[in-house]
Amino acid sequence: MKAVVLHEIGKGGPDGLRYEDAPTPEPGPGEVVVKLRAAALNRRDVFVTYGMYPGAKPDALPVIPGSDGSGEVHAVGEGVSEPEVGVEVVINPALEWGDDIRISGKNYRILGLPEDGTYAEYVKVPADHVYPKPRHLTHEEAAALPLAALTAYRALVTRGEVESGQTVVVPGIGGGVATFLVQIASTLGARVFVTSGSDGKIEKAKELGAEGGVNYKSEGWQKELRSMTGPVDLSVDSIGGEVFDALLSVAKPGGRIVTFGATAGPVPKLVMPKIFLKQLDVLGTAMGSAPEFADMLKLYEEHDLRPVINERFRLEEAAQAMRHMEEGMGMGKIILDIA
Structure with a gap:
């Protein structure tokens, strides 16, 4: 071969x-x-x-x-x-x-x-x-x-426990996992918001079900994101770096942040009180199990997702x-x- x-x-x-x-x-x-x-x-x-x-x-x-x-x-x-x-x-x-x-x-x-x-x-x-x-x-x-959609499904459903009507933030829209996160979260009834360095990618995310997004290359993007989303129930992060601190800021008390990557490297200034005073759950995840894989395929088939x-x-x-x-x-x- x-x-x-x-x-x-x-x-x-x-x-x-x-x-x-x-x-x-x-x-x-x-x-x-x-x-x-x-x-x-x-x-x-x-x-x-x-x-x-x-x-x-x-x-x-x-x-x-x-x-x-x-x-x-x-x-x-x-x-x-x-x-x-x-x-x-x-x-x-x-x-x-x-x-x-x-x-x-x-x-x-x-x-x-x-x-x-x-x-x-x-x-x-x-x-x-x-x-x-x-x-x-x-x-x-x-x-x-397989790999990306399974990662997204576990992050949202198993670890993130996303529910219909909740607000979800997906930073760094563009890559495979991020697009699956938008598709799955919106299909399950969540309000989804994204960040990107490309206005074109934000518009594409809206076609997938996102309600809105902000360009992180613009000045004051964190404030704009906070104004757009309101208190956030769940963020699913693969970026790390300074973005993680922004997600802590927009999280509602008792909110969740699921992390599965750090393409921007370590978080430079992790403000711990943002975590413990807001009673936040920070959850790690990677890939997923066979039952989750089967459930992910079922979701894509039942909702005719592509x-x-x-x-x-x-x-x-x-x-x-x-x-x-x-x-x-x-x-x-x-x-x-x-x-």
């Missing part, structure tokens, strides 16, 4: 990828091999190429990156009765989460490192980690869902696709068309 293989980790990042021939995987007991039609990029994939992700070390190479994928079952291993060969599926990349929905277990890991991932024509996964593809979605749309696609590339253009992600251009998920 053809695959994109990471051979070097370091300053070159995506330059360490090679499009080449690789052995087609064979399913073991309890496993299936999926013939992939599409894969999707995540920030995790880029971080892996730079060695900026746990386990991304030279001794882990070579490895095929990629967590997200959709296709059809090509072969099944011993003991697998479902799904059958030919069934269209989407992959849950959260391997061995464990039995406790609150936290991942000691064997938890994400497809694409250490196991070979979805930047390939075929991928091998446990049979219980493939789910029927939502019928209304193309393979490209289905491939966009993910936002930013740009499409061919499989052999994976390095170019990663550079596009690094530039932060466009909005939504970046897709690799495989077959």
Whole structure:
């Protein structure tokens, strides 16, 4: 088969990828091999190429990156009765989460490192980690869902306990998870507000269900946000840095902030009284469990939701696709068309 293989980790990042021939995987007991039609990029994939992700070390190479994928079952291993060969599926990349929905277990890991991932024509996964593809979605749309939509669903529903009528803030609209946060929160009846450095992205967020947004490049944006939203029930943050302090300021007493990233780095001046005097809950989250993955797919199917696609590339253009992600251009998920 053809695959994109990471051979070097370091300053070159995506330059360490090679499009080449690789052995087609064979399913073991309890496993299936999926013939992939599409894969999707995540920030995790880029971080892996730079060695900026746990386990991304030279001794882990070579490895095929990629967590997200959709296709059809090509072969099944011993003991697998479902799904059958030919069934269209989407992959849950959260391997061995464990039995406790609150936290991942000691064997938890994400497809694409250490196991070979979805930047390939075929991928091998446990049979219980493939789910029927939502019928209304193309393979490209289905491939966009797994990692990002699962992260968003858990952050909002399980950790954030969002309810209809509540006010939700999503800073940094544009990336995959943020677009899913807007879609899911608005679908569940929340009032959603966003921030972005692009007025165009704010307008796109409104098309997804956001009520409004502010440009964080404008002077006094924090005050403008506070005026627009009123007291905020829930913020879901992947930015960190100074943005986190702004979210503390707009939070209502007893409000919640769910965090799953810190692309802007550490919070420079964390004002602790904003947390304890307002009785705030600050909650961490990452990825999600199998039941949450199934519930996320059900939500997208029942409400006929479609993910936002930013740009499409061919499989052999994976390095170019990663550079596009690094530039932060466009909005939504970046897709690799495989077959």
